[in-house]
Amino acid sequence: MNLFSTIWLNIFEVVLITVAGFILAFWYVRSRVVEKKQLGTSFLRYFQGLFPIGVMFFGIYVILTFNHAIGSLVMVLSTFIYIVSSITSSVDRYDSVHRATILSLGYTRQEYAVRYLFKNSLNSWIMATLNFFIAQSVALIFIQSIANLEIPSFETDILYVSLILMVCGFILSLAKRFDILEIKGKE
Numbered sequence: 001m002n003l004f005s006t007i008w009l010n011i012f013e014v015v016l017i018t019v020a021g022f023i024l025a026f027w028y029v030r031s032r033v034v035e036k037k038q039l040g041t042s043f044l045r046y047f048q049g050l051f052p053i054g055v056m057f058f059g060i061y062v063i064l065t066f067n068h069a070i071g072s073l074v075m076v077l078s079t080f081i082y083i084v085s086s087i088t089s090s091v092d093r094y095d096s097v098h099r100a101t102i103l104s105l106g107y108t109r110q111e112y113a114v115r116y117l118f119k120n121s122l123n124s125w126i127m128a129t130l131n132f133f134i135a136q137s138v139a140l141i142f143i144q145s146i147a148n149l150e151i152p153s154f155e156t157d158i159l160y161v162s163l164i165l166m167v168c169g170f171i172l173s174l175a176k177r178f179d180i181l182e183i184k185g186k187e
Contacts, residue, residue, distance in 0.1 A: 010141050017072055018133045021079025022125075026118075028084060029091060033113040048173045052082035054165030056136055060143050061158040079132055086128035090121045 055078035063071030094117060102112050118125070147154055174180075 006144070007141055010144065011137055013072065014075075014133060014137045014140060017075045017136065018079055018129060020076045021083060021132075022129050024076065024080040025083035025087075026125075028080070029087070030110075030113050030118075033091075033095060033117055034109045036109070047081050047170065048085040048176070049169045050165045050172060051169030052078045052085065052132070053135070054162045054167075054169055055081060056132075056139060057158055057162035057165060060140055061155060061162055063140075064144070064147050064158065065155050075136060079136070082132045083125070083128045086131070087121060087124045090124040091117060094120050 056075055059071045059074030059078055061071070062074055098116065098120075099112065102116050103109065107115070143158065
């Protein structure tokens with residue numbers, strides 16, 4: 001295959017991965033809102049920042065070495081984690097301000113989630129989805145192009161980079177969660 005057909009196939013694959021991750025994120029956020037739970041209190045608060053990028057690189061490693069379908073599923077998981085962690089603050093902010101008012105008007109929680117919450121946080125959803133789509137596309141095309149050069153330790157290097165990014169992302173998320181990294185000003 002030539003380079004352009006490979007690029008188009010990779011972009012089509014990443015479109016499918018991104019759509020699947022978006023659907024999972026939408027379902028997850030909707031179910032959290034309907035259950036009256038804030039997104040910031042979910043277990044995903046520990047997997048922000050570099051963690052989804054590390055999971056994405058691990059998915060590319062699995063695609064290159066083991067199984068293409070399993071690697072694609074790992075990349076769907078990374079898309080889900082990235083989108084949810086990116087939109088958490090805007091959704092929680094709107095939810096905490098407007099939930100009581102809109103529900104007191106007689107709307108159900110499901111109507112509130114779809115008609116108001118997602119409509120008002122649409123820009124955050126679009127930006128998070130497009131950002132990760134571009135990152136995945138570039139990473140997948142670039143890494144597969146380099147993998148075709150058959151560098152002996154390239155696949156293991158991808159594995160190590162993905163593990164380092166996941167561990168650093170988890171540690172940074174913990175530090176952020178427990179306000180270790182926050183610089184406090186003098187009062």
